[in-house]
Amino acid sequence: MGFSDADLGAIWLTLRLAAVVTFLLLLIGTPIAWWLAHTRSWLKGPIGAVVALPLVLPPTVIGFYLLLVMGPNGPIGRLTESLGMGLLPFTFWGLVVASIFYSMPFVVQPIQNAFETIGERPLEVAATLRASPWDRFFSVALPLAKPGFITASILGFAHTVGEFGVVLMIGGNIPDKTRVVSVQIFDHVEALEYTEAHWLAGTMVIFSFLVLLAVYTFNKKTRELKSG
Numbered sequence: 683m684g685f686s687d688a689d690l691g692a693i694w695l696t697l698r699l700a701a702v703v704t705f706l707l708l709l710i711g712t713p714i715a716w717w718l719a720h721t722r723s724w725l726k727g728p729i730g731a732v733v734a735l736p737l738v739l740p741p742t743v744i745g746f747y748l749l750l751v752m753g754p755n756g757p758i759g760r761l762t763e764s765l766g767m768g769l770l771p772f773t774f775w776g777l778v779v780a781s782i783f784y785s786m787p788f789v790v791q792p793i794q795n796a797f798e799t800i801g802e803r804p805l806e807v808a809a810t811l812r813a814s815p816w817d818r819f820f821s822v823a824l825p826l827a828k829p830g831f832i833t834a835s836i837l838g839f840a841h842t843v844g845e846f847g848v849v850l851m852i853g854g855n856i857p858d859k860t861r862v863v864s865v866q867i868f869d870h871v872e873a874l875e876y877t878e879a880h881w882l883a884g885t886m887v888i889f890s891f892l893v894l895l896a897v898y899t900f901n902k903k904t905r906e907l908k909s910g
Contacts, residue, residue, distance in 0.1 A: 689882060691858045692866035699774070699862060700842040703781040707789040707838050708831070710782065715790045716819070719797035734787045741784065745851025748780050752852070772854045777862075780852040781842050789838040796830020797823065829904045833897055840893040844886065 685693070718730055736744060752758045752770045758779075759769050770776035800823060808818045824831075846864040853860030855869065863882055870879035 685881060686878065688857060688861075689866060689878065692861050692863045692882075693885075695774075695858065695860075696843055696862040696864075699777055699781060700839045702778055703785060703842045704789070704835055704839045706778070707782055707785060708835065711786060711789040711834070712793060715793035716797055716823075718790070718794045733790050736784045737787050741845070741847025742851060744784055745780065745848040748783065748848070749851055752776060752779065771852055772856060772860060774853075774859060777849050777853045777860055780848045781845060784845060784848045785838050785841045788841045789834040792830045792834040792837065793827065794830075796827035799830075800826045829900070832900060836893055836897055836900075840890065844890065 714729075714733065718726055718733075749771055750756050752762070754760075754763070754769060762768060762770055770779055804822050804826060805818050808822045813821065844864065845862070846868070849860065849862050850865055850868075853862070853865075855861050855865050861869075863886065867879050867882045867886075870876070870882065
């Protein structure tokens, strides 16, 4: 027995969600990580703590407050309605927004660590060669921080795939619209369809193992290249 049409729909939706969220997080998270890595402002601590909040907060807490903010009485809800976009909860793009908040530390922190590892010396050398700030960022910082970006992409994608509490709070359980793999597994268990749940859950276990193996292998090779 394999995957049902509902299972395949949930898998496709989950992969699409994870790809969109990872792409947007790289765009949003890179300037945040750059600022956190180089600023001396007193705001570094508070902003770094806000970015890391999803690591310690229960997903249902994040989902609840995002639901309020994006609801008809929330600021984002009023904004999207005034723009003619409707409300974000229980839509695919609502899942995207919620997942961006929930997966942000898994993207920002590896990139921030990569920028901090580079240090100021390569950027100062580029500056003496009259490279502009943009040239220093794109020609020096980004190539040197490549391992951090790869790790961030893998972790961000994998973490989005495994979400449950936040997506259930924001997206509910609408087939082919908001029902991701984790929610589909929950549905199978509720219906006592353990065989179907095993197929999906087992796939998630294998996927998670391969993701972690890829991260550890890549980090090991990166350290070997630096030491060699």
